[in-house]
Amino acid sequence: MGHTVAVRDLDNLTSWHSEWRGVRVVILGLGVSGFAAADTLLELGAGVLVVAANAGELRREMLDVIGGRFVEHSGSEVIPKQLDEFDAELVIVSPGFGLDHPLIAWAQGRGIPIWGDIELAWRLRDKVGAPAEWIAVTGTNGKTTTVQLTTHLLVAGGLRAVPAGNIGVPVLDAIRDPQGFDVIVVELSSFQLHWMPRSGPGAMAPLASVCLNIADDHLDWHGSRAAYVDAKATVYANTKLACVYNRADAATTRMVEDAEVQEGCRAIGFGLDTPGPSDLGMVDDIIIDRAFLEDRHNSALELTTHGELAAAGLASPHMIANVLAAAALARSAGVAAPTISSALSTFRIDRHRTEIVVTSGGVLWVNDSKATNSHAADASLRSYDSVVWIVGGLLKGVDISDLVAGHASRLRGVVVIGLNREPVVEAFARHAPQVPVFEVDATETGDVMPQAVKAAARIALNGDTVLMAPAAASMDQFTDYADRGTRFAEAVNDYLEGGADDDDPAPASPATGAP
Incomplete structure (x- = not known):
């Protein structure tokens, strides 16, 4: 059965004072930018249907209060019937919505224009x-x-x-x-x-x-x-x-x-x-x-x-x-x-970006949780001469072999975190076999950083920097990079305040030998 979209000249919608009233808009995602798009368009008098896999209860309630509709969609190939019934004229896509997402294909297949929140703004x-x-x-x-x-x-x-x-x-x-x-x-x-x-x-x-x-x-x-x-x-x-x-x-x-x-x-x-x-x-x-x-x-x-x-x-x-x-x-x-x-002279950098947590026993502890890719981790590693590196997480399809090979000479040891640690461990086995590598195999989020910190503390010597620059995204085990960084800093302070116990069991499994 054919589907036609009502024709409206969206090219004329170039101002807050254009005629937005009645424009039917589907918004994909109800995060920060998705909600801002919904709030804006409803203020302009447009009809808004938000589609998302999940949304916080507060945002859903607020969307309802301001007059928007919400449809849950898990990302499956099955398109909710409410979308076809809505007869959208425009789709606003939230950042990060995958290009292969079924809802993107649905909009493109029907010839519905897709804008990002930046174009709308x-x-x-x-x-x-x-x-x-x-x-x-x-x-x-x-x-x-x-x-x-x-x-x-x-x-x-x-x-x-x-x-x-x-x-x-x-x-x-x-x-x-x-x-x-x-x-x-x-x-x-x-x-x-x-x-x-x-x-x-x-x-x-x-x-x-x-x-x-x-x-x-x-x-x-x-x-x-x-x-x-x-x-x-x-x-x-x-x-x-x-x-x-x-x-x-x-x-x-x-x-x-x-x-x-x-x-x-x-x-x-x-x-x-x-x-x-x-x-x-x-x-x-x-x-x-x-x-x-x-x-x-x-x-x-x-x-x-x-x-x-x-x-x-x-x-x-x-x-x-x-x-x-x-x-x-x-x-x-x-x-x-x-x-x-x-x-x-009065500027101070953001948290979680090469943020010094503490210096203790001649060891500098640095939180660079915001180093979510190899390029950022490379810049961070270059800032220190002798490093115990905490690395790993969601690699997003990137091979870190060059990063490992390029910094092997400055590494005292490595502590690998993340649900899928194999690519990182293999990179060290191939390109830096002389560097001691320990894996943290904790499955509970709350256990990851305490174990990583214990392992790092066992390796670090006077003059070293323990650098948490994961070269990977955080969402496999943490809410976001800020959550990861905060948990690292807390684990460092807890460990140092509690004191190290030489009789503790090994906090991580050595992957390529012990220091």
Whole structure:
């Protein structure tokens, strides 16, 4: 039996003040962004049907109160009859909804347009008057820190700025804030960018944009590295003033070279080496801006020093790269160099990102639970000379062999966590057989970190760093990376306060021998 969707020109829906009333919208997912989409569209008078595998009781109750409908769908091939009866004109997909999900196939098969929450927010950004400028930030690693840094610098420069997207508030909430903003700094995942058009009425046109770096991640979702890189490259499309890129990452350079941008937009490079004109970089231990000044061919501006960054906990190489990127974005928005310098001294990094838990007995314990992929773990490992590494979790289809081989010389020992530890153990057996490897085979979430900490404490010597940088997602055993990091920190403090008992049974099984 044929199915027809009522025809409505969605291209005309480019403003909060467009005619949204009566538009029938299916929203896939009822997480933070899904609920924000439902709340926004119901405020506009659209008809909303939310479909999700599960949803918290509070959100379901709130959805009911504001006038939305909810249908549970487990992800099976069977499409709920309520969807066909609803006769949707538009689908809004939450980030992370797999491309192979039956509901995506259902929408595509019926020719129903699919938008992400970012496209919806871009179209509606004029609710409270003149729209805020957007600064768009993506990359495999460092997004959250860079968004926080950029927002901090913008606020120091007197601008009303807010971090949004995957960090802070959903973009749909930010554009509806009655006070309004001058700038919204938007953290964008590859999932969100996949659904963003590069042209047409829904295409984002940021004031400035950056892809911080590219490494293999989410390949299981995108299907290939090429598709992942292509999604990330969308961040640069239509940029107005500054496409900021990483000089040390050829992929980001190519993205900027290939980007269709607005007339007058500049390419601004950043890196830990000496900057050329239109770049930010380092000369000795001084952070230099050669991009945002009149005579950039013959002079430069000092923004800060390595020593000043060290005092703020920002002196590791990957953190300096984040500082350079954020400074470039803030400078593009008009923040003065002296303001950048003073504001950097008052910034503090987020929890679970190379967060020092404690130093005890000459051993430094570091929580980098936010290192959810190999690229992030690589940056973290490079910051320390002798490491007991806690690694493992949901690898997302990524082979960590290169990471293991590259850091074998700095590893005192390894503690492997996660439900599927075999790929990690095998990587060490192949590429670093001399490194002692212990497995934590706990099945209960509450037992994982206490056992991992005990194992690490047995291995670590004076001068070592016990680094929890899992190079993997957390959802196989934990709620999220924050839960994993919090449990690690608690386990460290509990272990050190309780004291080690030499008669304790071995907390983990040695996989390749004992230290």
